[in-house]
Amino acid sequence: MKTSWRNFPVWILKILGLCCLAGLPLVIENQYVLHVLINIFLVTLPAVGLRLILITGNMSFGQVAFVAIGAYTSTLLVVKLGLSTWVALPMAGFVSAVFGAAIGWPALRIRGTYFAILTLCMGQAVIKYIENLPALTGGSDGIFGIPRPGAIEILGHPIIVFTSAKENYYYLALALFLFSMLLMSRIERSRLGRIFHALGQHDSLAKSVGIPALRYKVLAFSIGCFLSGLGGAFYAHYFRGVHPENFTVWDSIYYVVYTIVGGVGSIWGPFLGASAMLGFFEVSRSLTKLQPILYAVVFIVVILFLPEGLVSIKDRLLHAAKRLAPIGGGGKNDNG
Amino acid sequence: MAEARDTPRTEKMFFSVDQITKRFGGLVANEEISFFIERGEILGIIGHNGAGKTTLFNIITGVIRPDSGRVVLEGEDITGKATAKIASKGVVRTFQASTLFAHMSALDNVITAHYLANKVPFWKYLVQTGKVKQRETLIRKRTEELLDFFGLSAQRHELASSLPFGHQRALSICIALAAEPKLLLLDEPVTGMNESETEEMMAHIRRIRDGGITIAIIEHDMRALMGLSDRVVALNAGRKIAEGLPDEIRVNEEVIESYLGREEDY
Numbered sequence: 001m002k003t004s005w006r007n008f009p010v011w012i013l014k015i016l017g018l019c020c021l022a023g024l025p026l027v028i029e030n031q032y033v034l035h036v037l038i039n040i041f042l043v044t045l046p047a048v049g050l051r052l053i054l055i056t057g058n059m060s061f062g063q064v065a066f067v068a069i070g071a072y073t074s075t076l077l078v079v080k081l082g083l084s085t086w087v088a089l090p091m092a093g094f095v096s097a098v099f100g101a102a103i104g105w106p107a108l109r110i111r112g113t114y115f116a117i118l119t120l121c122m123g124q125a126v127i128k129y130i131e132n133l134p135a136l137t138g139g140s141d142g143i144f145g146i147p148r149p150g151a152i153e154i155l156g157h158p159i160i161v162f163t164s165a166k167e168n169y170y171y172l173a174l175a176l177f178l179f180s181m182l183l184m185s186r187i188e189r190s191r192l193g194r195i196f197h198a199l200g201q202h203d204s205l206a207k208s209v210g211i212p213a214l215r216y217k218v219l220a221f222s223i224g225c226f227l228s229g230l231g232g233a234f235y236a237h238y239f240r241g242v243h244p245e246n247f248t249v250w251d252s253i254y255y256v257v258y259t260i261v262g263g264v265g266s267i268w269g270p271f272l273g274a275s276a277m278l279g280f281f282e283v284s285r286s287l288t289k290l291q292p293i294l295y296a297v298v299f300i301v302v303i304l305f306l307p308e309g310l311v312s313i314k315d316r317l318l319h320a321a322k323r324l325a326p327i328g329g330g331g332k333n334d335n336g
Numbered sequence: 337m338a339e340a341r342d343t344p345r346t347e348k349m350f351f352s353v354d355q356i357t358k359r360f361g362g363l364v365a366n367e368e369i370s371f372f373i374e375r376g377e378i379l380g381i382i383g384h385n386g387a388g389k390t391t392l393f394n395i396i397t398g399v400i401r402p403d404s405g406r407v408v409l410e411g412e413d414i415t416g417k418a419t420a421k422i423a424s425k426g427v428v429r430t431f432q433a434s435t436l437f438a439h440m441s442a443l444d445n446v447i448t449a450h451y452l453a454n455k456v457p458f459w460k461y462l463v464q465t466g467k468v469k470q471r472e473t474l475i476r477k478r479t480e481e482l483l484d485f486f487g488l489s490a491q492r493h494e495l496a497s498s499l500p501f502g503h504q505r506a507l508s509i510c511i512a513l514a515a516e517p518k519l520l521l522l523d524e525p526v527t528g529m530n531e532s533e534t535e536e537m538m539a540h541i542r543r544i545r546d547g548g549i550t551i552a553i554i555e556h557d558m559r560a561l562m563g564l565s566d567r568v569v570a571l572n573a574g575r576k577i578a579e580g581l582p583d584e585i586r587v588n589e590e591v592i593e594s595y596l597g598r599e600e601d602y
């Protein structure tokens with residue numbers, strides 16, 4: 001039922017899209033454009049995690065804390081312990097996830113606005129704490145000069161070498177992004193996804209049929225923090241340094257903006273939102289001082305006219321097409 | 337029946353609440369309420385608004401903790417345990433009004449509610465081991481049967497929020513049944529329904545009981561409740577004022593005074 005021929009065009013589209021994303025560095029020589037694209041993937045990771053948290057009915061304004069925890073963890077593992085980037089990267093994700101679970105376990109007992117405010121404060125507290133641990137984190141000096149990731153070898157031949165050129169970082173960012181999408185689609189199609197959606201839609205009903213709500217909210221929060229941590233670790237290796245000022249409350253807020261603008265209705269929402277907003281940011285670069293205002297205007301316009309985000313455009317078009325189509329077009333779609 | 341009433345604390349007792357008291361500030365919602373439910377019966381709980389009926393359900397299902405008293409299921413004290421834990425032990429309730437997973441299809445609502453039937457560590461959901469998959473197939477089949485039983489098959493792909501009221505009610509009972517309860521608590525299952533819908537729902541409730549599930553019902557619709565219940569407990573202002581067969585309750589003076597007599601005011 002799931003993999004029927006009806007999905008065939010969707011698969012073609014997905015493969016085409018993937019080829020386009022993979023082929024971009026071959027066409028785009030401009031390093032700056034590549035940097036923007038890498039940046040989009042980079043901010044998409046925490047936003048994808050945030051979407052999962054939103055689904056379970058919680059808003060977090062503190063995700064930057066877990067980005068920072070991931071960035072610092074990966075940095076310290078590489079710089080102080082001499083571990084390979086390829087070991088440090090996933091470990092950074094796990095450390096963020098553990099922090100997420102440890103903070104989420106008590107914090108997710110409160111809900112709604114209270115939880116959102118709590119995450120806002122918690123996010124700032126974590127960054128301040130990092131800044132006040134100079135022995136470990138370099139304090140307000142940060143840590144710089146992280147070695148580049150080791151080459152990826154096949155049978156002893158280095159095939160992907162990380163240099164100052166951005167292509168290979170692009171592929172690494174793309175790989176992390178695709179991993180997050182794969183994880184999300186896996187979750188959405190499984191009972192786990194149903195449980196998360198159920199918690200967001202009516203958590204006391206979910207409890208009444210035996211779902212331990214708190215446990216699964218913590219799990220969703222922790223997975224969200226895992227992706228934030230991965231994003232943070234990539235950030236550290238891409239810029240080859242971490243500094244407390246790189247992690248501000250604005251980052252947390254932008255993750256929220258990307259997710260809402262893109263829409264939580266689909267796993268692709270955060271990516272769409274981040275692409276649209278960062279794309280808009282680049283296009284409007286000449287209007288430096290007006291940019292924050294324009295950003296806010298775009299955000300408000302989307303909330304007013306597309307409350308379910310950019311991902312809902314597809315449904316709206318289909319809906320409009322159905323209404324305009326001659327009689328008989330409507331009935332067919334209902335038999336799915 | 338009278339003998340059973342005198343010995344409500346035997347080990348063989350299926351379910352009992354014992355001296356439950358709950359105050360909200362100065363308001364006494366439940367005051368030393370005790371009753372028992374026998375396996376396989378339908379117990380009706382009557383009382384007008386504010387009599388403490390829903391508070392009682394909330395206490396039984398662990399949503400709120402009583403100030404004192406015990407809730408005992410099959411000899412085990414379940415007082416104040418987490419709602420999910422109590423559900424896993426077999427006590428599941430429905431809610432007043434239409435409480436559903438609004439943005440899911442009817443089918444997905446019931447599949448999701450089958451949590452206890454496929455409860456594994458979370459990563460097993462992701463790697464979809466053979467056993468998990470097998471159980472999901474079984475759940476899917478059971479869900480279709482449940483929807484069919486309540487006449488919801490044709491609407492199974494519709495969003496729960498877009499279903500008509502009667503169907504939403506039926507769906508909310510499907511959801512509760514998905515947790516495979518031993519004791520099903522129904523909070524006003526026919527309130528707001530017309531006569532034919534009420535008849536239909538009553539027939540469903542009887543068939544659920546015949547399937548081996550014990551039922552307790554809170555209901556305003558006196559006629560439906562009296563017709564359905566094997567025994568009735570009457571509450572007034574947080575206290576139990578009577579308990580007995582429907583015919584006994586109907587002629588109980590205190591009940592007539594506090595409840596039935598008032599009905600003419602409506």
